[in-house]
Amino acid sequence: MARKKIMVLGSFAESLTRFRGALMAELVGQGYDVLACAPAADDATRQRLAALGVRYVDIAMQRTGLNPLADLGLLWRLAALLRRERPDVLFCYTIKPVVYGALAARLVGGIRVTPMITGLGYAFMGGGGRLQRWVSAAARALYRLALQRAHCVFFQNPDDLGEFRRLGLLPAQARIQQVPGSGVDTAEYAQMPVPAAPVFLLVARLVRDKGVYEYVEAARQVRLRYPAARFQIAGWIDENPTAIPEEALADWVSEGVIEFLGKLEDVRPALAACAVYVLPSYREGTPRSVLEAMAVGRAIITTDAPGCRETVVDQYNGVLVPVADAARLAQAMCSFIERPERVEEYARASRLLAEQRFDVRIVNRLIIQGMDLPC
Secondary structure, rough: OOEEEEEEEOOHHHHHHHHHHHHHHHHHHHEEEEEEEEEEEEEEEEHHHHHHHHHEEEEOOOOOOOOOHHHHHHHHHHHHHHHHOOOEEEEEEOOHHHHHHHHHHHOOOEEEEEEEEOOOOHHOOOOOHHHHHHHHHHHHHHHHHHHHHHHOEEEOOHHHHHHHHOOOOOOOOOOOOEOOOOOOOOOOOOOOOOOOEEEEEEEEEEEEOHHHHHHHHHEEEEEEOOOOOOOEEEOOOOOOOOOOHHHHHHHHHHHHOOOOOOOOOOOOHHHOOOOOOEEEOOOOOHHHHHHHHHHHOOOEEEEEEOOOOOOEEEEEEEEEOOOOOHHHHHHHHHHHHHHHHHHHHHHHHHHHHHHOEEHHHHHHHHHHOOOOOOO
């Protein structure tokens, strides 16, 4: 009997190994034929996938924007790929792979579609002008159409699930599986000693909705009281309507309010050097960067927002602050400087939560069950 084939489809090649590597390794270990697809993987990503026993196929895709002609081309290319490869199961994540992967699978037929909603992003953010309202309406219509025949839809937090149900994007008979994010390998991200110095770290794509502006403003406020405090940002300027201008980033560095670490291949050294991890995001699926910080044992400051609030038990392993509130964020930062014993206490609690709730093995088990694959 031929081995069942699983196709994993993403919009960002590096995410295949960073977020889905452990899942694909588990599937390969269980005897499945695993194929990974994304646009423009570099040589290092291809080599890491090959080392996992995963075959890679490139698929041209624009990660952002809604261009009808380009997206129709993507739908045609995905349908051709699915006809050629004939996977038994398609696992897709982020908006374009979910929408156009599911639609292409319907055109081809005979494929079990298991999409994961990893966050709602720009298209679902409130406010904005006419363009954002049009993008939001188009995204909702496409989701509604694409999910009609999904075998199982994975959600990373209850708020996103509630929003999809409120907007009528899920069919009445939809099978739902909630998972605790992408998980984190608690062996790879081992617990590390907490430094005594008041160093705060944010790792994120440099877009407004990650709370970058609030982080910088809070850093300014804290440094007025505690000049020795340091504030680091690791990440990159992404293709996004709300991307941080390069000039703004350069100004912050010149001002001395932040240290910019750039895009890191391995975030563990940066996590080891910080005392408190901060993510002031407006909304997430479940933020992987917070899970990594929890696994190495760090106190967390994040927002009381969908996805983010799932990672923190307030006043146990971290502090929840309101969205877009630099003053409250600064207050939370100062509380850790003023009570350093809480940094150690919350660090231990974060590690325990990572092991009990967010370990990647727990997540993979739920995903494989949702795919209806025998172990």
